[in-house]
Amino acid sequence: MPGTREVAVPLVGRDEERHLLESLIAAVDTRGEAMVLRGEPGIGKSRLLSEAVRTAQERGLRILTTVGVQSEAHLPYAGLHQLLRPVRRRVSTLPPLQHAALDAAFGLRDDVEPEPFRIALAALDLLSEVAGERPVLVVVDDAQWLDRPTVDVLAFLARRIEADPILLLVAIRDGYGAVLGDFGLPEQRLQRLDEAAAAELLDQSAPSLAAPVRTRVLREAAGNPLAVLELPAAWRTGGPEAAGADTVPLTDRLERAFAGRVAELPDLTRRLLLVAASTDDAAVGPMLRAGGVMAQADIELDAIAPADEAGIVTVDAHAHTLVFRHPLVRSAVLQSASLADRQRAHHALASVLDDEPDRRAWHHAASLTGEDEQVAVELEQAAERARHRGALAVAVTALTRAAELGRSSGRARRLLTAAVLAVELGRWDLVREVLIEVERLPLNALERARVIYVEEMGFFYPSRGHDRDAVILEAAEHAQAAGDTALWLELLWLLVSRMWWFGAEPGHATRRRIGASLRELGGAEAENPLVFAIYAFADPLGHAAAVLDRLQRLDGGRKLDPDAAQYFGLSALVVGAFDLGSDLLAVAVDGLRRQGRPGRLCRPLVSRALMAARLGEADSAITAAEEGSRIVEEMREPVWALAAANASMALVAAMRGEERAADELAARANVVAEATGARHAVANAQSGRVLAALVAGRFDDAYRYAEGLFDPGDPAYHPVMSTWVIADLAEAASHVDELAAARRRVAEVEARAGDRSGTWVALALAHARALVGEPEMAGAQLERALASDLRRWPFHRARLQLAYGRWLRRERRVAESRAVLRTARDTFDALGCAPWGDQARQELRASGERSRRRVPAARDQLTAQELQIAQFAAEGLSNREIGQRLYLSHRTVSTHLYRIFPKLGISSRAELGAALSPVAEPRT
Structure with a gap:
């Protein structure tokens, strides 16, 4: 592997680990796997990887390797490029x-700006294609020093290779827990050798040691294999104290041992080693040229020969490469050099890298201790190239370093740009670090406005007080005054979104100032979809009529770009036009998938899940919520999105009568949502509890839960979403002698929301009036409610039919009641809402008609992801197309379909459409 090479020594005391790796290699034909090896320096990670490579080669596997190097961590996708270099020609076969x-x-074109997920999927598909010919072993050593974009790709691969004959082995040094540590990958921690194994290794590598020396080596090595090998060599040249006293940490003693051996080399050789240790490139050409710059003379390859002979490095004259024996050797070379010498080495490297501007910029930066605006500009340009290539983490690092080196006048601008990119990356820890640096600087009003923007993007101030609203609004007005229209709109959007998320009602002054901005921008008829969304969110109840009128003219949004469709869809959500909103967000999600922008999928997915659940489209709600949850976890999205997804799944569970699941999901949502102040998620989760209690006959609980949404002192309070449960509150109230209070709530909602036809509030109010009105008017009010266009609201329609059927039966209009109750039963069954269907059956039995229980449909056996894959396949998409939509390899899709067909009792894709249709079972 390039970069470092661990000396070939017997593999002693590692039988358990060797057998584990052998078993993984033997099983790669049947399943993909990922494994992380962790341990201290010198513990034998690289040696085990070498053994795995040897075993894999014997079995005919293709081997792909990459090695992390500290100086390479700033170069976008450097590790991935190294990994895929042997199969680079196959890239042309990809979509x-x-x-x-x-x-x-890889910097080969600059006319596209790929999302990191698209790059990761491309790498997955490339490896999948290569593995289709013969299994692949991917070996990653010193992953702690890989560039962050490559680490993210590896995490993506590790989660998706189960169906491919690919084995991924990653070695990581102790102390770098953040590297792949939060992705839940299997780990094998390497422990130190026991006394017997250490003694066996020492006897094999240094058999002629005197007994006292042997005893001291074993004591000080303490089971570290590299120490067992190196301490005798150090003592032979410099005595027992050459590596430092035994009170010094073992890693430091090993570095000192290597440094002692380096010190014995000729001066010119040491200079070349310093240059080699300062770069990530194993090619000797640039090293020799940079060494020549330092020595002010031409240098030939034989100048490095003494280091090769001493076992410090290995030089391949044919490949013109140099590799260090072990990462600690490289570290020893760097640590033993003075700061001035290290800076000279970096300056020399920069001077010979004119055709590699990114490397040149970083070497220039490493050669400096003071300010240098020209180098800061180079780093800023490198950051822009990294951003263009989807390597946002690298861009953030480059910008923060540019801020350190550049003039103070540009420091805030560079840091704030870095902070915005860190927000896009989901690195909230990094955002905070950058903002702390920014706060130390003198800022003008516009820069302060940008700080507020970044803080709100990171949800750092989730309080619901009016003070924060005023701060954001003032920042927006500063941006407007400065002529930064884009920032002005983004801050207004964050302000009104915050009001929705946190269930906050703006004070009178804030509402007036927002209104003034909206009038200037055009309100509901504004051409800019973002302005329209600001208008909708600013007053969802008061602006509902104008918003709905505009939405109904969009013709489903089929011609909209994904961003516009998302703004319109979210606007539909807050005014309660769930049918329109679900369609618009479906357009947004589909467009974002086609564009390869999964990082933008989370919000439209979890928002569509909420609306689909309200509509009764349980399958769509669950698939959207679960996919949104996966994206939250994988892309480090704000946790409020996870709460929102769980809340929507709680609502679906309640509709299905899964009371325990509904309660658990609601509780899970509340833990996250209450901590972040995201009341919209708490309110949605509470709505699920209301529904679950209703269907279980716990009417006291249902009424109490529903009332909580109207109570400003309750965590579930939400001024808009409370109106959505008015029918549920009315139904619960009719069972617990709270009709008078419920009538007051109905009147309150009518006063606040009006009767906006086509919204959920209007439908819920019609239902509620029938439940709490005068008994003699109930039938007419239910008939009026059922006369609405309810084609997209099947769950609500079935509940109305159930209520109407009950009323008809109690009015002794039995024959009429049966037809209505049958329709309600069939709808509930088709939607998978078994307890509601059972209520319709009870009413039918009371009317004298038998009705058997619903037979579970085969599709009920599918997981959410299996259902999503099956639906895509039923639409005619190929496995590769499905994989691109869901960011899976086409082989993984094939494996899922292989499991899906038997569950559905079918044998071909042509049968999927019929098998997935939620048609109710025939009854007698």
Whole structure:
């Protein structure tokens, strides 16, 4: 592997680990796997990887390797490029978007800006194709020093190779828990050798040691294999104290041992080693040229020969490469050099890298201790290239370093740009660090406005007080005054979104100032979809009529771009036009998938899940919520989105009568939502509890839960979403002698929301009036409610039919009641809402008609992801197309379908459509 090479020594005391790796290699034909090896320096991670490579080669596997190098961590996708270099020619066989994404990531084209997920999917598909010919072993050593974009790709691969004959082995040094540590990958921690194994290794490597020396080596090595090998060599040249006293940490003693051996080399050789240790490039050409700059003379390859002979490095004259024996050797070379010498080495490297601007910029930066605006500009340009290639983490690092080196006048601008990119990356810890640096600087009003923008993007101030609203609004007005229209709109959007998320009602002054901005921007008829969304969110109840009128003219949004469709869809959500909103967000999600922008999928997915659940489209709600949850976890999205997803799943569970699941999901949502102040998620989760209690006959609980949404002192309070449960509150009230209080709530909602036809509030109010009105008017009011256009509201329609059927039966209109109750039963059954269907059956039995229980449909056996894959396949998409939509390899899709067909009792894709249809079972 390039970069370092661990000396070939017997593999002693590692039988358990060797057998584990052998078993993984033997099983790679049947399943993919990922494994992380962790341990201290010198513990034998690289040696085990070498053994795995040898075993894999014997079995005919293709081997792909990459090694992390500290100086390479700032170079976008450097590790991935090294990994895929042997199969680079196969990139041209990928679909065009993926081909373009990898080319852009590797700097081969600059006309596209790929999302990191698109790059990762391209790497997955490339490896999947290669593995289709013969299994692949991917070996990653010193992953703690890989560039962050490559680490993210590896995490993506590790989660998706189960169906491919790919084994991923990653070695990581102790002390770097953040590297792949939060992705839940299997780990094998390497412990130190026991006394017997250490003694056996020492006897094999240094058999002629005197007994006292042997005893001291074993004591000080303490089971570290590299120490067992190196301490005798150090003592032979410099005595027992050459590596430092035994009170010094073992890693430091090993570095000192290597440094002692380096010190014995000729001066010119040491200079070349310092240059080699300062770069990530194993090629000797640039090293020799940079060494020549330092020595002010031409240098030939034989100048490095003494280091090769001493076992410090290995030089391949044929490949013109140099590799260090062990990472600690490289570290020893760097640590033993003075700061001035290290800076000279970096300056020399920068001077010979004119054709590699990114490397040149970083070497220039490493050669400085003071300010240098020109180098800061170079780093800023490198950051822009990294951003263009989808390597946002690298761009953030480059910008923060540019801020350190550049003039103070540009420091805030560079840091704030870095902070915005860190927000896009989901690195909230990094956002905070950058903002702390920014706060130390003198800021003008516009820069302060940008700080507020970044803080709100990171949800750092989740309080619901009016003080924060005023701060954001003032920042927006500063941006407007400065002529930064984009920032002005973004801050207004964050302000009104915050009001929705946190269930806050703006004070009179804030509402007036927002209104003034909206009038200037055009309100509901504004051409900019973002302005329209600001208008909708600013007053969802008061602006509902104008918003709905505009939405109904969009013709489903089929011609909209994904961003516009998302703004319109979210606007539909807050005014309660769930049918329109669900369709618009479906357009947004589909467009974002096609564009390869999964990082933007989370919000439209979890928002669509909420609306689909309200509509009774349980399958759509669950698939959207679960996919949104996966994206939250994988892309480090704000946790409020996870709460929102769980809340929507709680609502679906309640509709299905799964009371325990509904309660658990609601509780899970509340833990996150209450901590972040995201009342909209708490309110949605509470709505699920209301529904679950209703269907279980716990009417006291249902009424109490529903009332909580109207109570400003309750965590579930939400001024808009409370109106959505008015029918549930009315139904619960009719069972617990709270009709008078419920009538007051109905009147309150009518006063606040009006009767906006086409919204959920209007439908819920019609239902509620029938439940709490005068008994003699109930039938007419239910008939009026059922006369609405309810084609997209099947669950609500079935509940109305159940209520109407009950009323008809109690009015002794039995024959009429049966037809209505049958329709309600069939709808509930088709939606999978078994307890509601059972209520309709009870009413039918009371009318004298038998009705058997619903037979579970085969589709009920599918998981959410299996259902999503099956639906895509039923639409005619190929496995590869499905994989691109869901960011899976086409082999993984094939494996899922292999499991899906038997569950559905079918044998071909042509049968999927009928098998997935939620048609109710025939009854007698």
